[in-house]
Amino acid sequence: MTERSEGIESATPMSHPSGHMTTRLLAAGDHFVLNRLLIDAVRAQAPGADLEFAEITLDWPLVPFGRVAEVDEASGTEDQMIEALGDAEICLTQMAPLTRRVIEACPRLKLIGIGRGGPVNANLEAAAEHGVTVCYAPGRNAGATAEHTLGMILAAARRIPQTHAELTADRWRSDYYRYDEVGIELAGSTVGLVGGGAVGHRVAQMLAALGARVLIHDPYLTETAVGELVSLDDLLSRADVVTLHARVTPETKGMIGAPQLAAMRPGAIIVNCARGALLDYEAVCDAIEGGHLFGAAFDVFPEEPIPAESRLLTTPGIVLTPHLAGASRQTAANAARILAEDVARHLRGEPLVNVAKP
Known part of the structure; x- marks a missing residue:
């Protein structure tokens, strides 16, 4: 189930006196790249932005990742992600399956951030076809x-x-x-x-x-x-x-x-x-x-x-060793920071740095 960040009461975009609309983000973290790391990093990089966060915690690494539909090394299900995303504009994750079905079911989605060195769990072709930019976190580990x-x-x-x-x-x-x-x-x-x-x-x-x-x-x-x-x-x-x-x-x-x-x-x-x-x-x-x-x-x-x-x-x-070379607290924090820097660029209307191409 989707959890709301503290203080969040509604998934509906909110209007502010300035006329700006709140940007909705889904933090789809796991037990390594934690939601709090993703949320804190975005708030630090975009301190003046009107942001509303929803959260979902995926099972990895407590449950091994695997192939979901057409993407590799993913955690969670398509139905789980469609429900959690709702009308979010931005999705930040490490392991969520961002498949064609998920992307097509979320027409408000504009930016996907994959907190790993390669976005193998996102369908880059489907994202490009639907105007969704995918960024990732090269060098994080x-x-x-x-x-x-x-x-x-x-x-x-x-x-x-x-x-x-x-x-x-x-x-x-x-x-x-x-x-x-x-x-x-x-x-x-x-x-x-x-x-x-x-x-x-x-x-x-x-x-x-x-x-x-x-x-x-x-x-x-x-x-x-x-x-x-x-x-x-x-x-x-x-x-x-x-x-x-x-x-x-x-x-x-x-x-x-x-x-x-x-x-x-x-x-x-x-x-x-x-x-x-x-x-x-x-x-x-x-x-x-x-x-x-x-x-x-x-x-x-x-x-x-x-x-x-x-x-x-x-x-x-x-x-x-069991595929643990990149497992450090700094790696998790780096992943969140690198994604948050591109989120801040997106919010300012600037070109992104770590864009994945189909």
């Missing part, structure tokens, strides 16, 4: 994902999860001190980044600060402030650690398979906190079990949740 990536590199290189598990099972494994069992230090090592965007750039800065040599492969970059731009083949042959930071496109899907893993240095580590479709995970398991790779660390997977029969759960030397 760049800092969190970069820090998580660094933690995953260290966890895999120093076997932190494995040795913790041994201790909690009452096993003191001093044999991990054998030369062929110990990992590397980042200082003096070479780390290769596949992708040098917002996340990759931050990872490069952190690694350089720790004394690592940084290589970057990104066909869209012509220069970099940190590290050395190289070909993918050069990166794979030189890096002690390879970490993926590319988006999934027809060109990058499956870009790291068995041949690329075989081209990596013996004893190297591969890390993926970007997208599962970039990498052949079966080939990684083969490379670790065969002794070619030292280990791996993954936050994203080809199928989520990981199937119970997956080799990822039993292959030694692999560190796993």
Whole structure:
């Protein structure tokens, strides 16, 4: 059911003495990007605007997201959103399914704000056909994902999860001190980044600060402030650690398979906190079990949740987290702030900055 913000009594647009109409907004938050973050951010960015908020709280992440009609990674139902939107002009959300049916049922809707790095849960074609602008929040989780990536590199290189598990099972494994069992230090090592965007750039800065040599492969970059731009083949042959930071496109899907893993240095580590479709995970398991790779660390997977029969759960030397790299309080606040900045531009009649195109 739709809940009204404190002090809101009616869903009907209200006229003010100035002649301005109140702008109605729906905050369709969840248990990560909270409604109060969205509402407070909009009020901070548009302090003089006449605003009326309605609220609905979606179940994510308590209930996994999924496909709803024609959109991906959504939480909630079309009927739920149609009822909640009513005659709202603006919808702010992270996970709500903004499908063609929802958009067509809400003719007053003018702006959709998706508080994530890609608006996969909105039908951009339907929005464009009905004059609805869709904005999103690129870079919202760049800092969190970069820090998580660094933690995953260290966890895999120093076997932190494995040795913790041994201790909690009452096993003191001093044999991990054998030369062929110990990992590397980042200082003096070479780390290769596949992708040098917002996340990759931050990872490069952190690694350089720790004394690592940084290589970057990104066909869209012509220069970099940190590290050395190289070909993918050069990166794979030189890096002690390879970490993926590319988006999934027809060109990058499956870009790291068995041949690329075989081209990596013996004893190297591969890390993926970007997208599962970039990498052949079966080939990684083969490379670790065969002794070619030292280990791996993954936050994203080809199928989520990981199937119970997956080799990822039993292959030694692999560190796993459940798609949490971007999960920080700052990420949620950033998402709300980035959307609120474009809402304020919309209210002032100015061009928006983060507009998603069909």
